Amino acid sequence: MxxxxxxxxxxxxxxxxxxxxxxxxxxxxxxxxxxxxxxxxxxxxxxxxxxxxxxxxxxxxxxxxxxxxxxxxxxxxxxxxxxxxxxxxxxxxxxxxxxxxxxxxxxxxxxxxxxxxxxxxxxxxxxxxxxxxxxxxxPHQRNHDDRALTATHDGLTISVRLEDRDPLRAHLGLTPAPRLTNEQLRRWREKFTGAWRLLVTAVRPDAEVLAAVLTCIVPVEPDPAARGISATSADAFGAVAISEPADATALAVGLLHEAQHSILNAVQYLFGLLEAPGLTGYSPWRDDPRPASGILHGAYAYLTVTRFWRTQRRDRLAQFEFARWRAAVVAAGEGLRELTPAGARFVGALLDEVRPWLAEPVEPAVLRLAEGANRDHYLRWRLRNLRIEPDDVAALTQAWHAGQPPPQVTPRLQPMARRALEANARLDLTHRFLRGHSLEGLGTDPRPAEGNGAAPEQQRENRTAEHELRRQGRAPGQHTSRSGQAAKVGNGEADVAYVLGERERALRAYRKVGLVGVDWVGLIIAGGFDVAPEVASVLAGVGEPLEIVRWLS
Amino acid sequence: MSTTGATPEWRSAMIDVSELSLTDLTAATDPAGESVLAHCLRRLADDLAHPGEPIAGFNSAL
Structure with a gap:
C-alpha cells in the first residue's frame, strides 16, 4: 500500500x-x-x-x-x-x-x-x-519532575532529564550508574548549575545550542580515579552518558564536547561528509590509528572545547588547552581527505572558524609547551604505530657504520591490535607546572613507564584506559610494549628540564639510556629535531642516541 | 546540492516523515523497492550495518 x-x-x-x-x-x-x-x-x-x-x-x-x-x-x-x-x-x-x-x-x-x-x-x-x-x-511534567535538571543564568534556561532509571540507558556505551541517592542528585544539580553559569557567561551562543540539543543526561559509573568519562551514541541524539564530573568546569567542557558528537551524528544522517570514512590516519586525540570519521568527530568536538578555553585565558592551563587544541583541530581538519561536496563545505567552515585563532597571542612559554605536547603526541603515535621493514633496518645500520648519509626508508602502518591509551609523564608534569605546582624533587630518579612508580595522575590515566578497554570487552594491558619500539615514558630529570625549558640539561638527560631504554621522542622534541622516532629507535644500541638523531635530521 | 532556488540548498537523501501518523507510516509498503522511501530505508540499513564504534572516553584535560 x-x-x-x-x-x-x-x-x-x-x-x-x-x-x-x-x-x-x-x-x-x-x-x-x-x-x-x-x-x-x-x-x-x-x-x-x-x-x-x-x-x-x-x-x-x-x-x-x-x-x-x-x-x-x-x-x-x-x-x-x-x-x-x-x-x-x-x-x-x-x-x-x-x-x-x-x-x-x-x-x-x-x-x-x-x-x-x-x-x-x-x-x-x-x-x-x-x-x-x-x-x-x-503528561510529560508529571513523569519526570523529580529527575529534572534545570538551570537559569542571565535569562537563559536549560532543562534536561537526569536519567537514572530507564534500562535503555545501558545502550549508550558506558555502564550506567545505579539510581542516584539524594546526595548524589544534590551534587549533580549543584555542578549543573555551576556549569550552566560558566557556559552562559563564557560562550553564550554555544550554551544556546546546548540547551536546544541536550535533553537527557545519563550518569554512568565513574572510573575510581579518572577525572571523568563520557560517551555519545549515534542512535541517541541529545543524550549524553557521563560520570559525575569533578567540578562545574569539567561538566561544562564535557557537555560541550558530547553535544558536538550528537550534532555531527545528526548531520551525517542527512549527508555523507566523507567518501572514505574508514580511511585510517593520525588523530591528535587517540594513540591508535583512527578512521576519518573518528578524526572528524574529534575535530568537531574540540571546536567548541577550544572556543571555551579561548575565553578563559587568564589561566595558564586554559591558555595551554586553547593553544594545543586550536592547532590540533586545524591539523586534523586539514588532514581529512576525500570529502564529499557537503563534507568540503562543512569542514571548510570548521577551518574558517578556527584558523584565525592560530594568530591569537599566547604566552610564549605556554605556547612552547602546547606545541610540544602536540608534537609529543604525534611522535609517540608514530613510534607506536609505524614499523620499519627489516631490509630498511639493515640499510640504516650499514649506512651508519659506513659513515654514509641515512638512506630513505618508508615506515609501514602496523597498528596494535587493540585500542590503548598511553600515559605521558611529560604532559602530567606540564599540567603541574602550569597549575603553579613545584616540580622540585620530581626530576631526580628515572621512573618506570608503568606500574607503581608512575605518578598518581599517570596511574589514573592508565586505569582510565583499562576501564575503556574492559568496556569494549577487550583485555587491558600492553599499553606500550611491542618489539622494543614502545614509546618510553617517564624520564624524570629530562622531563622536568624539558618542561622548565632547560634545553641543554634536557638533552643531556634524554641522551642517557634509562631503565626503560632511550626516550627517543623526548630527545627529539627537546632538541627540536625533525626526525621520525620509529626510524631512530631501530638504531638503538648501534651508536650514541643524540648522535643518531643528529645523523638522521 | 540544489542551486535552482534563490539560495543554494543541500537536499538530503533522507525524507521527512516526521508529520506522518504511525498508522500511515507502518502500513506503507513498497514491494518493488523503487520509491524514495525504499531508498531511505536502504541507506538506513547501511548505517545500521556499519555503526562504527561508540564515541566514548573523553576525559577533561583539567
Missing part, C-alpha cells in the same frame, strides 16, 4: 548557510530544529522497518517458542505498534514527544537488529511500545 502523504514527502534539507553554520559550530535555532525533526524521521523509519520485519517473517519470529505461546505471539505480533498508533490518535503531541526521545532511538535500533537476527517480538523488546502507549496518557 502506498500512502499518498508518503509519496509526497519532502527530503530533509538545509540551506547552504545552515550547513556552513553547523560546520563552524554556530547552528541557529531553525537548523537545530531541522536536525531534531530529522532524528524523529529516523526513529519513525526504524519503526516502519520493525513493522515490516514483523510482517515479513512471523513464523521465524515464533518458531522457537512453545506452540501455545507461538500461537499467541504470531496472532498479532505487531499489536504493540497498533496500541501506540491508537494512543497517537488520542494524544498525538505526547506520542511524538515519546518517539523523539533519544532512548527511543537506541531501543528502536536494538529491537530491529534483534528481530532481524531471529528474536521473537518479546525477546526483541517490542512490549516497550505498549509501555509507551500507556505513558502517552501521562
Amino acid at each position: 502506498t500512502i499518498p502523504a508518503l509519496a509526497h514527502a519532502r527530503p530533509h534539507h538545509l540551506s547552504d548557510a545552515a550547513l556552513a553554520g553547523l560546520g563552524a559550530g554556530h547552528p541557529d535555532a531553525a537548523t537545530i530544529a531541522e536536525l531534531r525533526r530529522s532524528q524523529l524521521s529516523r526513529h519513525l523509519l526504524l519503526l516502519h522497518e520493525i513493522a515490516a520485519t514483523l510482517r515479513q517473517s512471523p513464523s521465524k519470529q515464533t518458531e522457537h517458542l512453545p506452540q501455545p505461546l507461538a500461537d499467541r505471539t504470531s496472532a498479532a505480533p505487531d499489536e504493540p505498534i497498533a496500541a501506540l498508533a491508537a494512543a497517537e490518535r488520542e494524544a498525538p503531541a505526547r506520542v511524538r514527544e515519546l518517539l523523539a526521545d533519544p532512548l527511543f532511538g537506541v531501543w528502536a535500533v536494538s529491537c530491529l537488529k534483534a528481530l532481524r537476527e531471529g528474536a521473537s517480538p518479546e525477546q526483541a523488546g517490542l512490549t516497550h511500545l505498549a509501555t509507551l502507549a500507556t505513558a502517552a496518557h501521562i
Whole structure:
C-alpha cells in the first residue's frame, strides 16, 4: 500500500548557510530544529522497518517458542505498534514527544537488529511500545519532575532529564550508574548549575545550542580515579552518558564536547561528509590509528572545547588547552581527505572558524609547551604505530657504520591490535607546572613507564584506559610494549628540564639510556629535531642516541 | 546540492516523515523497492550495518 502523504514527502534539507553554520559550530535555532525533526524521521523509519520485519517473517519470529505461546505471539505480533498508533490518535503531541526521545532511538535500533537476527517480538523488546502507549496518557511534567535538571543564568534556561532509571540507558556505551541517592542528585544539580553559569557567561551562543540539543543526561559509573568519562551514541541524539564530573568546569567542557558528537551524528544522517570514512590516519586525540570519521568527530568536538578555553585565558592551563587544541583541530581538519561536496563545505567552515585563532597571542612559554605536547603526541603515535621493514633496518645500520648519509626508508602502518591509551609523564608534569605546582624533587630518579612508580595522575590515566578497554570487552594491558619500539615514558630529570625549558640539561638527560631504554621522542622534541622516532629507535644500541638523531635530521 | 532556488540548498537523501501518523507510516509498503522511501530505508540499513564504534572516553584535560 502506498500512502499518498508518503509519496509526497519532502527530503530533509538545509540551506547552504545552515550547513556552513553547523560546520563552524554556530547552528541557529531553525537548523537545530531541522536536525531534531530529522532524528524523529529516523526513529519513525526504524519503526516502519520493525513493522515490516514483523510482517515479513512471523513464523521465524515464533518458531522457537512453545506452540501455545507461538500461537499467541504470531496472532498479532505487531499489536504493540497498533496500541501506540491508537494512543497517537488520542494524544498525538505526547506520542511524538515519546518517539523523539533519544532512548527511543537506541531501543528502536536494538529491537530491529534483534528481530532481524531471529528474536521473537518479546525477546526483541517490542512490549516497550505498549509501555509507551500507556505513558502517552501521562503528561510529560508529571513523569519526570523529580529527575529534572534545570538551570537559569542571565535569562537563559536549560532543562534536561537526569536519567537514572530507564534500562535503555545501558545502550549508550558506558555502564550506567545505579539510581542516584539524594546526595548524589544534590551534587549533580549543584555542578549543573555551576556549569550552566560558566557556559552562559563564557560562550553564550554555544550554551544556546546546548540547551536546544541536550535533553537527557545519563550518569554512568565513574572510573575510581579518572577525572571523568563520557560517551555519545549515534542512535541517541541529545543524550549524553557521563560520570559525575569533578567540578562545574569539567561538566561544562564535557557537555560541550558530547553535544558536538550528537550534532555531527545528526548531520551525517542527512549527508555523507566523507567518501572514505574508514580511511585510517593520525588523530591528535587517540594513540591508535583512527578512521576519518573518528578524526572528524574529534575535530568537531574540540571546536567548541577550544572556543571555551579561548575565553578563559587568564589561566595558564586554559591558555595551554586553547593553544594545543586550536592547532590540533586545524591539523586534523586539514588532514581529512576525500570529502564529499557537503563534507568540503562543512569542514571548510570548521577551518574558517578556527584558523584565525592560530594568530591569537599566547604566552610564549605556554605556547612552547602546547606545541610540544602536540608534537609529543604525534611522535609517540608514530613510534607506536609505524614499523620499519627489516631490509630498511639493515640499510640504516650499514649506512651508519659506513659513515654514509641515512638512506630513505618508508615506515609501514602496523597498528596494535587493540585500542590503548598511553600515559605521558611529560604532559602530567606540564599540567603541574602550569597549575603553579613545584616540580622540585620530581626530576631526580628515572621512573618506570608503568606500574607503581608512575605518578598518581599517570596511574589514573592508565586505569582510565583499562576501564575503556574492559568496556569494549577487550583485555587491558600492553599499553606500550611491542618489539622494543614502545614509546618510553617517564624520564624524570629530562622531563622536568624539558618542561622548565632547560634545553641543554634536557638533552643531556634524554641522551642517557634509562631503565626503560632511550626516550627517543623526548630527545627529539627537546632538541627540536625533525626526525621520525620509529626510524631512530631501530638504531638503538648501534651508536650514541643524540648522535643518531643528529645523523638522521 | 540544489542551486535552482534563490539560495543554494543541500537536499538530503533522507525524507521527512516526521508529520506522518504511525498508522500511515507502518502500513506503507513498497514491494518493488523503487520509491524514495525504499531508498531511505536502504541507506538506513547501511548505517545500521556499519555503526562504527561508540564515541566514548573523553576525559577533561583539567
